[in-house]
Every structure is written in C-alpha cells, then in structure tokens.
Amino acid sequence: MTIDTRLPALAAVYLFLAGCGAAESSEAPPPPMPVTVAAPLVQEVVDWDDYVGRFEAVQSVEVKPRVTGYLRSVAFTDGAYVRAGQTLFTIDARPAQAALDQSAAQLARAEATLINARTELARSQTLAASQAASTEEVEQRRAGVRAGEADVNAARAAVRAQQLTVGFTRVTAPISGRVSERIVDVGNSVTADTTVLTRIVSTNPIHFAFDGSEALLLKYQRQRAGASNGTPVRIKLQDEPTYVHAGRLDFVDSTIDTGAGTVRARAVVPNPDNFIKPGMFGQMQLSGSQPYRAMLIPDTAVVTDAARKVVYLVDKVGTVIARPVVLGPLTGNLRVIRSGIRPADRVIISGLQRARPGEKVVPKPGRIPPPGPPEGTPGTAITSAPSSTASPVR
Incomplete structure (x- = not known):
C-alpha cells in the first residue's frame, strides 16, 4: 500500500485558507459616521441687485463773464467751497461806469426837455383859453410832451442797462458748491458769454x-x-x-x-x-424685492452635482438623502433656498465629507446662526459679489 505524500501539504493549505475566511467573516462593518444637522433658518429677507456706476453732480455750472473787459482780481481759493452770490472775479468796471455816467447825463437832458415841453403846453393852453393861441399850437405842444416822456423812459432804460453792466463786472457764484481752479489769470481779457473762468459743481x-x-x-x-x-x-x-x-x-x-x-x-x-x-x-x-420669508442654510452646505445643486438631508432612520434645490441670493454666509427643502428637514451643515447618499450616519443636532448685520452696516465684511444678494429685514 502506497501513501500519497502530498496529502499533508494539501490539508495544511486548506486549513490555512479556512482560517483566513473565518477571520474575515468575523470583522464587523464600519460604524455610521457622525454629522451635524440643523433645520433651515427661516426669516424675512430683501434681495439686492448689484450695479456699477459713477457719481455725478446734481448741478454743474461753467462760470462765464457777462461783460467784456480785463480781469482785475480773483476772490476765491482754487478748490474751495463757495456759496451762491459769493464774488469770484472782478472785471475792470471803468468803461462800464463811464457808459453809465453818459446814460445818466442823457436821462437828465431828457427830463429837462420834458419839463420845458410841459411848461410850453401849459402856456399854450392858457393862451388858447383867452383866444390868444390856436388849437393846432396846443396839439403841437401836447405832442412835444408825449415825445419828451418817451425820451425820458428810453433814457431811464439805458441807465438800468448800464447799471446791470456795471454789476456784471463782479462775477458771482450762481450756485453753492465746490469751485474748480481758475482758468483765466488776472490781466487777461475776457469775452462776454464766451470765456470760461472756472467751474462749480x-x-x-x-x-x-x-x-x-x-x-x-x-x-x-x-x-x-x-x-x-x-x-x-x-x-x-x-x-x-x-x-x-x-x-x-x-x-x-x-x-x-x-x-x-x-x-x-x-x-x-x-x-x-x-x-x-x-x-x-x-x-x-x-x-430688488419686497421683504419675504425665506429659508436659509450655510452656503457650504450646498453641493454641486453635475449641473444641479443639492443638499444632503438625514431622514428619520439616519439615512442620507440628496435633495435638489433652487438657490437664491446670499445673505452674509447663508444661502437663500427658493425650493427643494422644508422648514422641518434636517440639513447636514457639517461633516459633508463623511456623508454619502444612501448610507447611514449619526446625526448630531446643531444650529444655524443668523447672518450678521447687513452689508450696509459699518464693520461687516463683504462675503461675495454675486449678481444679486439678500439682507435680513431687521
């Protein structure tokens, strides 16, 4: 009888493999991982839309002279704040003053002529009453008075015009605001309604x-x-x-x-x-909106899944569920959720890297803190620059 010497070796290999399988079967599956969950924060918010632009003055004026002449003085400091009616420049007023004096003299002459015409009319009317003067002579004297009155009115208008010209030699600020630098220096000739002296905004x-x-x-x-x-x-x-x-x-x-x-x-x-x-x-x-009630979760709790946005929820038995959501604007570090979740849902806000849809987790209760003051409040840093943002209504 011949004994096969390979049997002991085969038996040893069999026993070794059986022992390994028993060891593997005795290992327990990994325990569920802990995550932090919280219900969405519900509060009133206002959406804001972002724009860029530039500031403009409500009023902007180019200061020009109203008379022609030589600039005599500048009465402001470049870049200073000036008030409406404040003197900015003075122009040599001597030619305008001379013209005013001439107009005043013409007015005096016209007034003297009118007085004389009225005296002649009174004399003619007295003579006509005693049949010593004709009616035609009285009418001529009356016409002379009317002409004299017209000459006086014209001379008075000329005086007022020359007074305006003299006043225009003092260039004043038409509005209150910040004045620019002077464009024309003292001694230069300026032209009425043409030369720009400075600008005010x-x-x-x-x-x-x-x-x-x-x-x-x-x-x-x-x-x-x-x-x-x-x-x-x-x-x-x-x-x-x-x-x-x-x-x-x-x-x-x-x-x-x-x-x-x-x-x-x-x-x-x-x-x-x-x-x-x-x-x-x-x-x-x-x-961009009236105040409305919205659900907010941390922006870090939103996961990108291909072309959609999802959040991870934990159901009653501790299973992770991926729920597609529609996002709204940011308010601080919280994201407005338009739709996809309910106020009673448990959203995973921490431990996302340990959560997989369909797997079990150990949910630990957490809390979503309210966002900080709106970005318009001093001391609050900007968290993002999206096409629109939101702020809580205080």
Missing part, C-alpha cells in the same frame, strides 16, 4: 448714475407697477469694504438704448461732508 446731495438691463427694468416695473422711484439703494466706494452710503432711486429714463439694451437710471445720495466727489466710481445695490 454742487456736492450735497450727489447723484449716482448707472445703466441697468432691460430685463431688470421689466422686473422692477412688474413688482412695483412701474413706480420704481424711491427704491432704497446702498453704495460703496472702491476702498470701502461695506455699503455705507444709503440713498434712493430718483430717476429712470423713459427710453431704452436700442444698441446696448440698457436703460439709464440715477439715485440721489446725501453727501453732507462733501467726501464723495463727482466722477468717483462706486458699486451699488438696489433693492
């Missing part, structure tokens, strides 16, 4: 002009039945982190630019300290 309030799309114009008109004037706005300058300048929309153009498809609009902004200068660039947010 008003500073308080100030306009912010911008262009909006036709689509946004239609949205505002439908929301407010065409009454978009008075809509609140907030603006920040290039070096400002927050929207600290508040104002209101005061003008929307009546026509659309057919080439660009935009409409010009304007807001009026208080500028009591004259800090904002015409021509400055700014970013503006225009109130």
